[in-house]
Amino acid sequence: MIKAFLPTMAVAVLISTLACQHQNNTANSSTKQDTTTMEGTFGYDVDFLKKQKEVILLQAPDNPMAQAVLVPDYQGRVMTSTAGGTDGGSYGWLNYAHISSGKHTPHMNAYGGEERFWLSPEGGQYSVYFEKGKAFTFDNWQTPPLIDSEPFEVVQSNASSALFRKSAQLDNYSGTRFTFDIERQISMLDKGTIQDRLGITLPDQVKSVAYESRNTLINRGDDWTKEKGVLGIWIMGMFKPTEKTTIIAPIDKQRSVQLLLTDNYFGKIPGERLRVTDTAVLLNADGKYRSKIGLAPQSARPVAGSYDAEKGILTVVQYDLNPEGDYLKSSWEIHQEPYQGDALNAYNDGPLEDGSQMGPFYELESNSSVKALKKGESLVHRHRTFHFEGDKKLLADIATKVLGVDLSTLEGNSK
Structure with missing residues (x-):
């Protein structure tokens, strides 16, 4: 009975270990994704813009943390940039309400953006x-x-x-x-x-x-x-x-x-x-x-x-x-x-x-x-x-x- 129990116990330990690893990976993934829900971060703004328009994401040749996001539909403007990657602060002002409305307004469309x-x-x-x-x-x-x-x-x-x-x-x-x-x-x-x-x-x-x-x-x-x-x-x-x-x-x-x-x-x-x-x-x-x-x-x-x-x-x-x-x-x-x-x-x-x-x-x-x-x-x-x-x-x-x-x-x- 002991010999029969050992493999079963080993399988249980293995399953438990894999489950913990899956939970940890999921938790890490969730933590990483959570940055897109933190208003004020570059990740939040990129995620928001991607839901509205096609975007172009650029990064510095020598520094992957230095990034900028562009929108061709908004005359190729630089919407915002960061020195800290996805978790970093987002420097440009965005008019979230107007962008998400998808509507055009009289006189001008104030989409925002830090360089237009x-x-x-x-x-x-x-x-x-x-x-x-x-x-x-x-x-x-x-x-x-x-x-x-x-x-x-x-x-x-x-x-x-x-x-x-x-x-x-x-x-x-x-x-x-x-x-x-x-x-x-x-x-x-x-x-x-x-x-x-x-x-x-x-x-x-x-x-x-x-x-x-x-x-x-x-x-x-x-x-x-x-x-x-x-x-x-x-x-x-x-x-x-x-x-x-x-x-x-x-x-x-x-x-x-x-x-x-x-x-x-x-x-x-x-x-x-x-x-x-x-x-x-x-x-x-x-x-x-x-x-x-x-x-x-x-x-x-x-x-x-x-x-x-x-x-x-x-x-x-x-x-x-x-x-x-x-x-x-x-x-x-x-x-x-x-x-x-x-x-x-x-x-x-x-x-x-x-x-x-x-x-x-x-x-x-x-x-x-x-x-x-x-x-x-x-x-x-x-x-x-x-x-x-x-x-x-x-x-x-x-x-x-x-x-x-x-x-x-x-x-x-x-x-």
Whole structure:
């Protein structure tokens, strides 16, 4: 009986062991999958987007934890990115309700996303957001479908880059017709390239993710003229605000004695929300007060950023800047000097007069200089986005080197 019992007992032990292993594997699998249910993580956002649209997931060539997710149907925009893989924080602001509705809304579709392609100018006699003869009012404002609700074609993609294309035709407020192609390439950057582009040494203790968009307009129609209007490239990114987030817009005083700053887009900004130092313009980015700033190319530097002292996140954007170039104005009025616009814009979202609010979010935006393109000629604008997480002192070193700002001075600018 003992001999007969031993094999049975061994089988029972084996079955029990396998059952435990299965339970452990299931538990591990469940734990891994649970990250997609944790709002705020990159895994959550990727899972959400996959349920709505086709996505393209990219990662840095040398770091599988540095990732970004793109949606071709949303004009190849970078929806969000992370320096920490699936479990890491998700940096971009997403409009979950609008995306999941599957509906198109009047005026614009605010899907969110931390890097999207738009065209300028928005207002003025060369606007491509208002029909000829219509008043510059919200009721008449309409984002062109080609940069709002129409997909971009995926030309090619691999593990770390994707190329998109769109052929389009568009009329401006003055009646000028443009026939053109858009090409947009998103490329993830490795650590060496991050260091080279920003001129820094990146400590191993700092987590990072970065990517570059190379945006091209190719004229396929009649020659463009400044007298009839031209098109510009406008790159915009939406990010998550906190009580302790500050937008940093570095200034260059060598090219212009007077600071060429526009800070009254939506009325005067209270002094406790906007501060000008010797090196930068600082704007609160708490998503609680609608405000916008713009820097002319003579006063801007080819970098800007934000610092979230609450979560310990330093964000930097770097873009092509031509201090002597022509930049389109986008304010909603006829312009006396339509080519004296901003190179850099930043926006903090907040409630409208009726109490409604799209966000909250904040934006970092760059504009291209413009030129009159002959048929077949191109305009290129590059925009890079960097996120850094780590020890506050290490982030402060990066901010001082790249943005010329001491992060310890920002606490007083955040509410």
